[in-house]
Amino acid sequence: MNDAILRYNKPSRHPEPPDVQKLSDTDVQRTAASYTDAEKRDLLWTLGRLHKADDAQQRIPAWTGFNSTLSDRNLPTTTIRYMPFIRAPPSDLSTIYTILNKLVKMSTKIGQSHILISADMAIYSKAQQILWKKPPTLDGRVTMRVEPPMGMSTVCRIARRCVYSTCKSDMSHFVRSMSFLSEFQKSLKEKDSFAPTENRPADEADIVIIGGGLVGSSIAYFLKRKIVRGMRVVVIERDPAYTRASSSLSVGGIRQQFSLPENIQLSMYGAEFLRNIKEHLTVDDADPPDVQFNPYGYLFLATEKGVRQMKTNYEIQRELGAKVELLTVTKLKEKFPWINTDGIELASYGTANEGWFDPWCLLTALKQKAKSLGVQYVHGNVTGFTIKKDKIPKNGPYDPYYDNRIQNVKISMPNGPEVRSLAATVVVNAAGPQAGHLSKLLKIGEGNNEMSVSLPVEPRKRYVYFYHCPSGPGLDCPLVVDPTGAYFRREGLGGNFICGLSPSEEEEPSVNNLNVDYDWFEDRLWPLLSKRVQAFENLKLKCAWAGFYDYNTVDQNAIIGGHPVISNFFFANGFSGHGIQQAPAIGRAMSELLLEQSYKTIDLSRFGFQRFIDQQPLPEMLVV
């Protein structure tokens, strides 16, 4: 039933009260005659019933049945029907007017003159408003009542946009429909999204963050940290168990060795945040969070070709206060005797605030703290947006400029066909690898001028392998990054290691699934590892997993800031493998941008979306 919704225009004038009709004489006589008739029938019934007192042998039905068999009118048999969905908000008067008209049409079809509708309080009041104005189609045909407490209310609440018509029904039909209802209710109770609590987002929110991973939770936490009351922040996450999320599948390294000063500053704040995590993210009455930081540093190795780049990077890092040392080959051999220094000219070793940690602990800590500050986490999938063109005078009252704004975010709720509409003032894209797909929903990438530039973020699959090598490097093993891009680090104290390698553009695996290619390890990664550390010639591969990088295909750097055309859409995407370490700083930067309209601590204006429109990429040299 996809008919158009009838527009209901509230009439301004009250209707005239009905005239008091006097009964004509014929009417009086008719009523008198029917009265004597009724007396006769009553007497007949009493005598007939008295004849046989025993119920089993009684042939005359009970009073109602007796009268109904005698009457010549066809009593209507009624049905319980389930209304199809009407895709419109239930609070609109037009929707309710449409519903009432449809119900009246249905009842005329089955030969009923009058219907009794029970609905919950909200719909009842709106429907009564309409009926009081006595619209011509509905006048005298409809009686409203507030629904009875038990069975119907549960079902009504689920099918929010439908109203039941319940009437006296045929007994067998009623029994059949009752059993159907009880089964329906049982199945609904199992699916807890239909329970009237928790997962329902409000109808409006101030800031909606799409994506509840590390970046999204960090933005929510920093926003709520500044303004606890008076601002509603909603985080939409389609996978609350984080089974496919990059945040939980990450290796979890943090380093200050980057080539861009902004990246260095972001990671330095990340390390400081982790150091003071007990102060920031403790929730009352719970244990303080522990991210299990291993402060062993990163060791980048460079061949002759990369020496100059490494030296310039080192200068920038020292200038900003990062504790990095340059090691010559002799010093490298002295410090880490297990490294094979063939072809290595220079190495840079981070001595403080570098290492690896457990990103899952950080994620749960941020999420708990954000929830305690009042952020609502919604389990749902964003399927679309409603955009509105506002005519607002940007350069004064005589120069109106069309401003595109997102009005609503359409969230498809789990376990059902429901699509909720959440009105939002600001929408932040923190969707990780799916950021490109999300921006396509807004038609970023189709259109003219600035709208033709799409968000260049796509998921790229990366493998991580876990192996055991008892004779490998000992306690002092940092996260070693080869000039070829292969990296490995120690994991725990039992001689276990973790390694990985970013494939080149031609070798990129498909992103349809998270399956691991073990041949990749055998063919490509193991030779590189054994060349660098001789002890790795004998190792046993224990297990492996895969995760997605939210890869920025243009320059592998973060994309932070607003969109030039859609004025209330903000990006926090494209971290390409270093999102975990930059998440706290990105959260702080976004909160400054949204609440104070400019960056206060770290200036990330170079990372805006404008660089794709101007075609001036900002490449990061040290991407692992």
Next chain:
Amino acid sequence: MAASMRVAVRGSSLRLLECCSGCKRITKNVPQRSMSVINYWTEQWLNWTTFNLRRKNVLVEKRVEYWGSELAAAHWLLAHQNSAVQFTNGHWYAKNKKGRYYLPRDAVKDEYIISIDAKRSRITYDGLENLFLLKHLKYLSLKGCPHIDDFCLARLHHFKDSLTHLNISECPQITERGLASLHSLKKLERLNMKNLPQVDSPELISVMLEDVLPNLKLQVVSQHVARHHDMMDAAASWRKRTEDSLKQNTSRDEKNAKN
């Protein structure tokens, strides 16, 4: 906030804090105003302790300019952290019973701080900056310091050329990861890591550290080694005794045979 502060405060203050949280249970039936008054003062006290902690751990550059690096560090340790300091001439300086301390007025050349006894002091990650200019520090005792955690241990690499004895027993926030980051202290000879509440298997760490650090002898390991050596010695001596007795028996038999 309350849970994190529980680690950071000393004994008596910890009891006061637990009293305050216990107060919540006792004062359930007390009218609203008193409860908020208790909460207010608890919160004020917590704010003051964090502020004071930060204040005591700041590196004051003027102090370094005026006194020189060694004396500045000595002043900081004595005044703010209630520790004791030993110079190369062998003298120990600390606060006396009246709370006063006396240090030489001018920095003497070639007089360096060689040992610091900072037992149960409130040194934090930021406070360790005061000590980085000390190049000849040999003995460092951070026993029972509540704010010393893994990050602080990683910072100790500044003393890698001179530190020989380190005592980090009874520090509540240290875990195995921090202990493993001591691999950079190449001259370390003795490490005291008894009674670390968050470390489950100190033996494994000690063995691995001994592998990496050449001069290190850890008591746990050396006890085992000594026991092993004792056993070997005992076995060798028993064998020797039995051999001797056998020899004696054979020679006596031969003698008897001859005779």
